[in-house]
Amino acid sequence: MTINSLDPRITRAEIPVDNESTWTPLPDMDQHETYEVFHQEKRGDQPTHVGALHAPNPEMALVFAKEQYARRSRCVSIWVVRTRDIHTIGVEDSDVFETTPAKDYREARGYRVGGKLTEFKRRRAASNE
Amino acid sequence: MSNDAAVKDLLFRMADDDLIIAHRNSEWTGLGPIMEEDIAFSSIAQDKLGHSLALYTLLQGLGEAEPDTTAFTRDEAQFRCCHLVEYPIGGYDFSLMRHFLFDMADMLRFEMLESSSFEPLAKLAAKVRGEIKYHVFHAATWVEQLGAKGNEESHARMQSSLNQVYPLALGIFEPSQYEAELAAAGIFAGEAALQEKWAAAVAPILERSNLRIPSVADPSPAYGGRRGYHTEHLQPMLTEMTEVFRIDPTASW
Numbered sequence: 154m155t156i157n158s159l160d161p162r163i164t165r166a167e168i169p170v171d172n173e174s175t176w177t178p179l180p181d182m183d184q185h186e187t188y189e190v191f192h193q194e195k196r197g198d199q200p201t202h203v204g205a206l207h208a209p210n211p212e213m214a215l216v217f218a219k220e221q222y223a224r225r226s227r228c229v230s231i232w233v234v235r236t237r238d239i240h241t242i243g244v245e246d247s248d249v250f251e252t253t254p255a256k257d258y259r260e261a262r263g264y265r266v267g268g269k270l271t272e273f274k275r276r277r278a279a280s281n282e
Numbered sequence: 283m284s285n286d287a288a289v290k291d292l293l294f295r296m297a298d299d300d301l302i303i304a305h306r307n308s309e310w311t312g313l314g315p316i317m318e319e320d321i322a323f324s325s326i327a328q329d330k331l332g333h334s335l336a337l338y339t340l341l342q343g344l345g346e347a348e349p350d351t352t353a354f355t356r357d358e359a360q361f362r363c364c365h366l367v368e369y370p371i372g373g374y375d376f377s378l379m380r381h382f383l384f385d386m387a388d389m390l391r392f393e394m395l396e397s398s399s400f401e402p403l404a405k406l407a408a409k410v411r412g413e414i415k416y417h418v419f420h421a422a423t424w425v426e427q428l429g430a431k432g433n434e435e436s437h438a439r440m441q442s443s444l445n446q447v448y449p450l451a452l453g454i455f456e457p458s459q460y461e462a463e464l465a466a467a468g469i470f471a472g473e474a475a476l477q478e479k480w481a482a483a484v485a486p487i488l489e490r491s492n493l494r495i496p497s498v499a500d501p502s503p504a505y506g507g508r509r510g511y512h513t514e515h516l517q518p519m520l521t522e523m524t525e526v527f528r529i530d531p532t533a534s535w
Contacts, residue, residue: 161522162309185316206318209427216423217318219416220325 188214189239190222191232200232211235285467288460289400290344291362292470295458295508296391297337298363301353302516303384304330305523309371322420326381329413336410340402354527358517364507366450368516372443375428375436379443382421383451383484389414390479399468422487429491437492444488445496452477453504 155167185207191200203222208214214233223231242249257263307327314320338349346352366384371377392414395407428436455477464470488495506512 162313207316208318210431212423213427216420217322220322221318224321224325 185209187236188218188233189236190214190218191234192218192222192226192228193230193232194227196229200230205236208233285400285463285469286344288458288463288467289403289469290341290346291458291460292464293337293341293344293403294362295364297334297341297352298361299367299384299388299454300330300334300337302361302363302519303367303380304328304334305519306367306369306371307377307381310374310377315374323381326417326420329410329417333410333413336406340406343402350527351531354524355531358512358520359510361510361512361516361520362508363512363516364450364453364456365504365513366447366453368507368513368519369450370515373439375439375443376447378421378424378428379440379447380450381417382425382487383447384454385414385417385421386484387451387454387476387480389418390483391476394471394476394479398470403469425487425493426491429488429493440491441493444493448496449498450504452498453507455480456505456508458508 154170156163156170158164187205188208188211189205190203192203193200206214206217206221208217211233215231218231218233222228252259304327307323307330311320311324311327314323334353335349338346338352341352342348347355366380369376369380392407392410395403396411398404398407425440429440430437432440455473457473458464461472461474465472485495
């Protein structure tokens with residue numbers, strides 16, 4: 154007794170009907186590692202992280218990345234990086250990015266230049282007339 | 283145009299090759315070795331289907347029926363595909379080796395056609411260049427991977443597939459009765475010229491992959507497809523492929 158499927162490919166494969174059998178997991182070394190994929194939408198853009206995939210090595214990762222991540226959107230270039238080659242400060246340490254409120258002079262928003270810029274543009278426009 | 287019969291013959295060969303290999307390769311959809319490869323190989327099959335549609339559309343411009351009718355209502359003897367594309371998918375080694383040898387020829391043929399005097403075909407050739415370049419990149423990377431960077435089993439399987447597929451691949455270049463006419467009109471330089479380019483292109487990649495090209499004793503292997511003589515595999519495939527279409531040929535999809 155084999156599986157009789159609507160899909161002729163399955164029927165052709167003559168797979169025995171056997172509800173008792175279970176899957177044997179692959180040994181660890183048969184699992185490919187993951188690669189992170191970055192794409193560039195147009196020349197000069199920063200590469201943007203778009204996702205990850207499984208591959209045995211960088212060459213195959215590039216082959217797979219093209220169809221996984223550049224099939225349906227604009228793309229001119231792809232980078233792949235082994236996930237384990239990316240070093241991170243994780244969210245568990247996100248408190249290192251916090252600063253005390255009194256030190257806003259260290260942040261871009263601490264400088265109020267809007268008014269000066271408007272005045273500069275007004276003067277330049279006046280001198281050009 | 284006086285070269286109509288010759289151009290049609292060329293277009294039918296190319297369109298039928300693309301349609302049949304597209305269908306064969308799509309038989310892997312959902313059954314591929316890993317998800318990433320399933321997506322890539324299925325997508326390549328879709329590209330091939332698109333190329334066959336574009337070629338059948340050129341044929342329609344030369345007075346043939348509209349593409350669906352041409353693709354789905356002819357019987358075996360009216361097809362001009364080579365035997366290589368007709369074979370069942372076999373194991374993944376067989377399908378990859380066929381994909382490699384076929385797509386290298388496909389890429390080089392379209393490259394030659396970019397300067398064809400038959401302008402619609404030259405335009406199409408320029409349009410599909412990028413897609414086919416990826417097909418060859420995909421195929422060559424796999425062949426080298428399993429031939430030279432895999433293990434003993436993967437190498438042995440690729441070599442035995444190459445032994446089986448190589449003589450079939452030579453059938454791609456079965457000469458037609460129009461060779462001289464196509465060359466004289468600047469439409470296509472011919473199957474022999476293409477075969478020479480192809481042999482020079484596949485050899486270094488196979489060598490890098492530690493695979494040996496088998497010596498082919500029979501000088502005319504796997505010929506016949508271009509004249510409508512096919513393997514026993516084509517008609518059952520056509521029957522399966524057109525099963526849904528034939529339920530209601532006038533339905534719009």
